[in-house]
Amino acid sequence: MTIPRVSSVIVCHACDLAHRLDSLAGYARVRCVRCRAELYRTNDRSPDTVIALAATALVLFILANAYPLVALTVNGSTRMTTLIGAAQAFYEQGYGALAILVAFTAVIVPVIQILTLLYVLVSLRLGGTVRGQNVLFRMLAALRPWGLTEVFMLGAVVALVKLSAQAQVSPRISLVAYGLLMISIAALISATPSEQYWRWVSAQREPGGPA
C-alpha cells in the first residue's frame, strides 16, 4: 500500500502542530507557530553553486590531510603531527575506541558529506535519476550531528595554548586548510536543507512544475 503525501498541510516534526501550507507559500524559511521549530527552509541557490562549494571543500579536505597540522619544537628538535596522526595517538596508547571517535567525527564524516553531496548533485545536474538518492540522503541526515570539524578546530587551539606554556608551537598549513574546510562545510550544510534538495529533484523531473 502506498502512503499518500499531503501537500496542503505541513505537520511540525517537533510538536505535531498542523499548519496550512498554502498560506506559507513564498516563504524561504518557515517556523512552527507553537514551538518555533524550523519547518522548512529553501534558498534560490542552484545546484551548481553547491557543487562548486563541495569541490572547494574537497580540495581543502585533501590539503588538510596531506600536510602537518601543528609543529612542536623542544630543545631544537621539531615534531609535527597530522590530522590522522591525532587519532593514531589514541590508538597507539591502547584507546582504539577514542581513535575511531576522533577519526570518525573529524575526518570520515566530513569527507562522506562532501563526496555524497558531490555525487548526488552532479548526477542531478547531468539529468536523470540519482541512484540511491534516498539512502544517501537519509545517511546525510543521520550523519549531520556527528560532523565535528568546528569542535576539532577549537580543540586544536586549546592544545596549542596548553603547549605554548612549555614549548614553542606553531600552526601549520593543514590547520589553515582545516579552518577553511570547517567554514565551507558549514556553508555546504546550510545550502542544502532537505526541502531544497527535493525541490531540485522535482524541478528536474518536471521543469517549471511545482516543487
Added chain:
Amino acid sequence: MTTPTTPGVATPGVPTPATGRSLGLLVCMRCRATVRAIGVEQSLCPRCEAPLYVRRPHSFSTTAALLITAALLYIPANFLPVMRTHEIFSDDDDTILSGVISLAHQGSYPIALLVFFASIVVPLLKLVALGEILLAIARGRVRNPRQRSRLFRMVEFVGRWSMLDVFALSLLASLVQIQSLAIVQVRPGAFAFAGVVVLTMLAAQSFDERLLWDAETRG
C-alpha cells in the same frame, strides 16, 4: 485506520490545536514530508523511503537508558585522570577540572573559561536538563512545553562542543613525544569522558520532542 478530516489552520493560543495526530497526518522524521497516517506501521515514506511512525518507537526508554548510563559515567569522567604527563622526576596526572585550572594558572583565561564551559558545565547541564524533561514527561504533566523544548534544543545544540577536550588531548598525545616515547599519556578518564559526550548526544537524538507536547495535551 484513521480517516483524515479537513485540515484546519493552527493558531497559537487556541485550547485544542489541530495536530498531526488529531488530523490523521504525520511527518517523516528524515525528510519532513507530511503524509496521511493510513496503515503507517512498517510503512516507508513515499518521498525518501525512511520508516514512518507516529511517535519514535521507545523514545522515552531509549533516552532514559542512555541518560542513566551517561550519568553513571560522569563520575569516573570527572574523578579519574584523563592524562598523565611524564616529567624527569615525577609523573603528573590531570583530570578534566585540573586541566582547566592549569590553563587558568597559565593566564589563558578565555581558553580556560571556554574549556570549563565545554567540558564541565555543558555535560552537567545536559544531564540535568534531559533528566528534568524526562521526569516531567514520566509524571504526565508538562507545564511549560515551549520553555522545555527551548531548553532541549539548546542542550542539543551545545552538546557537541564537549568533544573539545577529547580533540585537544588527541593532539597533545600525538605531539608530545620524544623519539616516539610518549610524554603525554592518555588515562582511562578520557574514555569515560568521551563516553559521556557520545551517550548524551545519542540520548538527545533519540528523544522525540513531541512527547513534551503530548504530555501537555493530557495534563
